[in-house]
Amino acid sequence: MTTTLLSGIAFGAALTASGVHQPSVILGQLKLADWDMMETFLTATASSTLLILAFHTANIVKLAPRCYSPLGLFAHYDGNLIGGALLGVGMALARSCPGTVLAQVGAGLPSGFPALVGALLGGLGFTSLVRPWLRANAACKPPKSEITENEREPSRTVHESLGINRYVVAGTFEAVLVAIVAGLTLFSSASRGGFAATRPIAGGLLIGLAQLVSLLLRRSAVGVSTAFEEAGDFVWWPFYSPGESESQRPKGMSVVFAGGIVGGAWLVSQAMPITPLFQPSESESAIPIIVAAVPLWQSVLGGFVMVMGARIAGGCTSGHGITGMSLLSVSSFLTIGSALGAGVLTAKMFL
Template identity: 40%
Template sequence: MAATAVTGVAFGAALVASGVYQPAVILDQLTWDNCHMLQAFLTATAASAVITTTAQEIGYAKFSPRSYADRGWFAPYDGNVVGGLALGAGMALSGACPGTVLAQAAVGIRSGYYALGGGLLGGTVWAALVRPSIENNKKKAAAAAAAAAAAAASTASSPATPAKAPLPTNFQSLFGVSNATALVGLEAVFAAIVGASIAVYGPGPEAKISPVLGGLLIGLVQLFSVVARKSLLGVSTLYEDAGDWLLYYTTSASASPAATGGGEKEEPKKVPATNSIIFSVAIFAGARALSLLVPYLGVSASSAAATSAISPAMAALGGFTMALGSRIAGGCTSGHGISGMSLFSVSSYITMAAAFVGGGLVGVLL
């Protein structure tokens, strides 16, 4: 728990120092008016890739690639596409990400409060309505598939349906390359993109420090998380867990058929997780602490950032959309982005590509 809290504090401080928490930085990135966010984001991901690959090569920790968010709609990666689009759309509406909204609220950016409230509502809708619906539909589909397989097996003349090969989960299995080759390739591509964006756009007008330095600071937080927790950064589980806690206190125990005889019996409710909540509170505290200790990196209550033109309704809608989208996708800009992409996870690249498409489309329309 202590390591989780310290990691959260450091992450919150790094978000403020890097400047990527500012609504203008996020909105300008989605419309490609400047690349401050991209420069910090790719630098942090490149640093994380070195850290995660090294930790696994020396046997210190083991991290599996992020799995596909199969929601049973149209493809094994349907949740990554739909959730990513919704995540990006919510970012364009609110000027926030599931993690940066905590830093926004901590430093007093008004739209951040409404976006955070919308995000908590989105997590509750996911936990109470969307997640159960997806699980129920997938159970029905599995039962139908099992029944069809049983019927086919009972017919001697029916040929067996060959099992589908699982989709490759990382670049190594997708392209048939080694870990070292994947790492060198990623570092080279990201370095080229960051270098080109700096040459064309510069560091961005909101930059208090170099976005590359800010990305390296986030990478250092990832290093601490790996060393101290053997776990990677990710924030959006907060919204799901907050929804689960609300349901825990507002619903009765679940009912299930009794083991013997008729009737039903109540099963004890499962206590929701607290790790993501501790981590998120620590992010808020770290962002707040750095903004007070180093006011230059924060915003004043009367600044343009704190009195953003993003309306409360727009911020709340955006927060709702991005939180729900992140849960449909199974991660956000930190979990799928910085962490998942550093593991070369195909699902994470699909999610983040969809997020930039969704955010860009909404950004153009606004």
């Protein structure tokens, strides 16, 4: 439990110090008006990819790629696309994601608390309504021996799908990420010079460092949205039948990790009460963004939708984004691509 809590504290501190927990930064990215969040996210993914590959090669920690989330509607990855889209819509509405909402609460941001309420309701709704439906749907599937070749699950990773060596694909992915980050840095340096232009990179490296802490301490990678599903399990567990109660008792480790994120964000906010270390001020920003307070109903609804979507997709911007993409999981690329597309459309059209 201690290692899980410390890992959460490291991740929460990194999210807060990087500034990506700020609602204005999240909405600015989804409106395509400011690219600091993308630069930070890609830097974190690049560093995480190197770490996970190194740990795998050294046989220290070997993580399985992220699974597909089939809903049984049109493809093995339909849950990733639909859940990812809901995640993106919720992010735009709440100006947060399942990880940053916890950092917002820890940092005392006003929109964080109602978004957290919505997120907890989303976890409760998933465990009570959606998950039983998904399990019932899975129970109706034919035995493996009767599944045709077209019905079998596709390869889970990009390198397996392409039939290319893992290290070649990882190296190519790393080169693409570095090129994009370098391009974004050069673009921002036109209006911001010196350290200000590289602040998002520093923030991304901090998040990568938090990934390292998690790998070392608990032999697992970062991921947040499971905590909200687990919180829903804690609510419903006393009402399970005696036979189910013991077998489905929540483990609680994801909730502990989430609590660590809140604590880490609080610690950083106390050390830097005015401006996050790696967030540019308006005077340094290429395009100043002024965002009004998030309406209460929007925060609650957004929190609900983003967690519901994350659990349908089997992960969020940390589990599928930073970790899943680092594992070269096809489901993660589909989920994050769908989330980004839906988030941008929602922000551009309605916010």
